[in-house]
Structures are given as structure tokens and as C-alpha cells.
Amino acid sequence: xxxxxxxxVLVRHLAPLVRNRTIRGVEVRREKVVRPTTVGGLQRTLRxxxxxxVTRRAKFFVFDLRKRRRGASFKLxxxxxxxxRVFLAxxxxxxxxxxxVVLDLGRQNLVYEDTRYFxxxxxDTSSLAKLGPEPLRPEFTSxxxxxxxxxxxxxxxxxxxxxxxxxxxxxIYASEALHRAGVSPRRAARxxxxxxxxxxxxxxxxVLAEAIRFGSTVPLNFGADDGDGLFYYGRAANAPDYYExxxxxxxxxxxxxxxxxxxxxxxxxxxxxxxxxxVCQR
DNA sequence: CACCATGTTCCTTG
DNA sequence: CCAAGGAACATGGT
Numbered sequence: 001x002x003x004x005x006x007x008x009v010l011v012r013h014l015a016p017l018v019r020n021r022t023i024r025g026v027e028v029r030r031e032k033v034v035r036p037t038t039v040g041g042l043q044r045t046l047r048x049x050x051x052x053x054v055t056r057r058a059k060f061f062v063f064d065l066r067k068r069r070r071g072a073s074f075k076l077x078x079x080x081x082x083x084x085r086v087f088l089a090x091x092x093x094x095x096x097x098x099x100x101v102v103l104d105l106g107r108q109n110l111v112y113e114d115t116r117y118f119x120x121x122x123x124d125t126s127s128l129a130k131l132g133p134e135p136l137r138p139e140f141t142s143x144x145x146x147x148x149x150x151x152x153x154x155x156x157x158x159x160x161x162x163x164x165x166x167x168x169x170x171x172i173y174a175s176e177a178l179h180r181a182g183v184s185p186r187r188a189a190r191x192x193x194x195x196x197x198x199x200x201x202x203x204x205x206x207v208l209a210e211a212i213r214f215g216s217t218v219p220l221n222f223g224a225d226d227g228d229g230l231f232y233y234g235r236a237a238n239a240p241d242y243y244e245x246x247x248x249x250x251x252x253x254x255x256x257x258x259x260x261x262x263x264x265x266x267x268x269x270x271x272x273x274x275x276x277x278x279v280c281q282r
Numbered sequence: 283c284a285c286c287a288t289g290t291t292c293c294t295t296g
Numbered sequence: 297c298c299a300a301g302g303a304a305c306a307t308g309g310t
Contacts, residue, residue: 003288032305059289082288083307098307116306118289127290154300163290170288250288271302273286 002080004135004168005211007056010086012216014061015054017088018110022050023065025104030117033100037122045123046076046103058131058167061086077125081118087111131167135204140166146197149189156192156200157185158270169204172250173211175275177204179249184281185267185274214246249275 002010026043028034034042052064052073063076078086088108089095095102096113101121103110112121120127132148133140148165149156159165160174169177178185181203183196192200248258252275253266262279 006288079289081290081305114306115308116287116289118305120290152299158300161289172288270300272289 003170009215011056018051021105027102030100034122078121083116084114084119132164142198152189156189159189177207
């Protein structure tokens, strides 16, 4: 479920609900998910810790924790992979089939579940160090973006998925941002003009900000009872109207471009689907 | 059965 | 050493 906007909405939702709560117990049901932290290590470290806050970095969510009143603070880092979810649930509520880690917060459990187990929830913070700039912060500059693109012959769409270039863009919003910028996903990164780089940077920021706004507006269900409770495209089946018209190209192969009417195409780049309008994007 | 899926990391190749 | 491509991870939906 996650790219940057989905994680941002999750964190905004969760932060006020768990702030100042104490972790009483830790149950690890799928060891792989906490790696490289060990089950025993996680339990020893988390038990008795207080949640100071919850923040986001790229697609990661970060719990800031503190053991004692004036003790050193430390972090619990999570990533949702493709199918991860985090939610608060009453103690009596049955756990979902793929619940991987359960934190006992007293009245409620904080449940981390992930159908495919691609995600992580661990004390290892090393992945945060490798990340590039946050796209919605001032550190993401046109100059820095341009110089990073200059050296690569790779297709721009593929470059956008590199988390060291700019952090938080995934397969959906990469296609969306390129469409908004009017740039073909197949263009070699180094061939973009200065104007195109600036347009793309702006488009990235708009697409992500809009998705956060959308996710903050729409009524979301973060509980475990139905669906994925977020605002991903996959809800189309019985989704109400406001889920439509949101994505302009992603998963719309064969349908009309909402801007020019041409037929949206799907191609494969780096073994992943890319969607684009061959007329709007050159 | 076949193919597809919101992500990252590791291995191989050049 | 680096860049780029592809497989692996694991489960479910269509």
C-alpha cells in the first residue's frame, strides 16, 4: 500500500493516538519482519519504552521512543513494503492472518501486518542513511536534482524510483509526475533540459502534495475489519466517486488521457509497469 | 494455469 | 570501482 503520501497520512493519523503511550509487551509472529533485529533484542528494548512521537522519512515511518524519563531516545523504523499496514485495535479483536508484530499498548494493540512480508519493523536505522532528499522539503532543489540526473543514461522513470536521488516516489507517482510534467518516461535522464527538470521537480511536489491532501480529506478506515483502509487505486471496485479521476495515467492502459484524449499506454521498464500518454509526454 | 501487483536488496554482467 | 539489468523475496487477485 505505500508510497510517500500513504505513509504520511498514516503517520498523521497515528501520531496523536499513540503519543505518550508505553509499550507493555512485544509479540513477534514473523521473525523475518524484524530483521536484522532479533526477537529477544526487540522485546528487551521496546518493553517499558514510551512513544515520544511518530514521523515519516521517505516511505519509512519512525517511532521515536524513550525508555526512562531522561534516558536516551531511540528509533523503531518501519517500512510497509507492498502490502503492509499498521493499525490500532482493541485487545479482543482477532488478529489478521498475516499479523507480523503486535505491540501491547495497554488498552489496545498496535498491529503491524503485511501479507507478503516484504516490509520491515526493526531497530535498524541504516536504511534511513542512504536516502536522498525529501521531495516536499526545500532540500530538494532543481540544481541538485539536475546534477543527479546529468550523469545517467537510464530512463527518467527508472531514475525516479531510485531512493538516493529523491526519496519517497514509487511506481504509481513516478508515472503520475511524468505525465503532469509532460515528459516521456523513456527519455534518458541526462537528456532532460533545464526547463524539463524544473517542471518535473514541480510536478513531483504537486502530485505528492495532492495525494496527501486527498488522503487527509477522504474518510479512511484504518481498522483491520475491511479492505486496506487506505486510498490506493486498488479500491476501484466498490469505491465511491471520489476515488475516480484521481490518477491520470497509472493503471489506465487503453483508456483516454483526460487531458488530450489519446490512448494511455503501458510499457515495461526495469521489470515494472509504466503508464503514459504518448501525445502529452514527449 | 498464467500473469500481475503500491518495494527493496542482492547477484551478475559489462 | 560503477552502472544497469534481473531475480528473489511471498501471497493473493484476476
